[in-house]
Amino acid sequence: MRSWPSSRWMSSPGHTNPNPPGRPLTASLYVHVPFCVLKCAYCDFHSAPISDEPGMADHFAWAVGEGASHWAALGALDDVASIYIGGGTPTTLGPSLVSLVESVQRGARLVSDAEITVETNPDTTDPALAGRLIGSGVTRFSLGVQSFDDAVLRILGRCHTATSARRAVDALLDTGARVSVDLMCGIPGQTLDSWTASVEAALASGVGHVSVYPLTLEEGTPLAIAARVGEFDAPDDDLAADMMQAACELLGAGGLQRYEVASYARPGEESTHNSGYWTGRPYVGIGPSAASMLPAALFEAAIACEAWSDPGVAGVGKTLDSVPPGTSRVRFLRSADTTAFLRKPVGPPEEVEFLTPAQAAAEDAMLGLRLAEGITEELAERAGGTEILGTLEARGLVEHVAGRWRVTETGWLLGNEVFEAVWHAGTRRGLA
């Protein structure tokens, strides 16, 4: 593999570098572990039960380490603000997960207060493993609970109970790490009482971060099929909105403030990694189906690497020659083929999207509005969104305060409408 010092792409002409000259790129690192114990009934993520082939977990950890070395050699991991090991359920890897966490840090330079999160589920949360992960540098766990109601968990096809979820929260908090809990609303058969009891249980558990999401019925999942054949009613959007509002009130009263449309935290417990996605921080993705978003010049450096010069295993991956002129950033996706990733951890992506500065600004504005702090006037202007934000302000969906645009309480309930309107205004302008 050829590699370049970081300065090669920092100063590449014609491309936007998000950092001041001479400073390394501040980036996040995401690792996708595509294994779970069982497939949940609503899930369309790239995940499957882990194979019982001997050495599989170690092999996967090795492959991720290879990916991290590749990006470190290109200078993409010189200033890492956060690492997120997600999936899937990374803890299905067992002790090999500790090697994985250690290997992604090798070659990377982490900022002094870097956040390292591991996603886990109640059924695979082992206190001894959690302790070893803390020893390897993990600072935060994100636990997929979804509900503290066993009847709702059964509908979702989750393979844990409310009791095992409580036990897992306690075990993770005992490590001293920060802990986040994911909850899901708008589930068929879930009542407002069941939902508020789950939110209260999350609050009572003592975690410092809660994410709440309405269920989306993804085409082809067992839950979507069951709804289509009339086994369940499809989720009721109005009830889901009431649930999101109830969560906002309960969590706020319990000291967890909303800092993003679906995320609540005690002060100082906001997710550094997720905040990066909402503020345009570049990210490197490693693993099957992992997405990356990098400045164009760094992507160009990767194209020139030997490891990217062939289409990869079994034709997986694109052959790429160059980045189109006028590209500001590039988003790209590895193939969702786990076997191909294990055979060739470093290779060309399967999907690539080249963004102009105008498209990148529209995306930053749309994502930034998800945050309670909103976006600056300068970004709104650059994204071509000032006029539409004025229209949304007249409808009471956004407000303009102290030089920033931000979503109002009413606007949160129609968040998707607000985000899409800003995105479309910006991209229309980008295409003009």
Ligand code: SF4
């Ligand atoms: S645990 Fe998460 S990734 Fe795994 S099957 Fe369930 S929803 Fe999908």
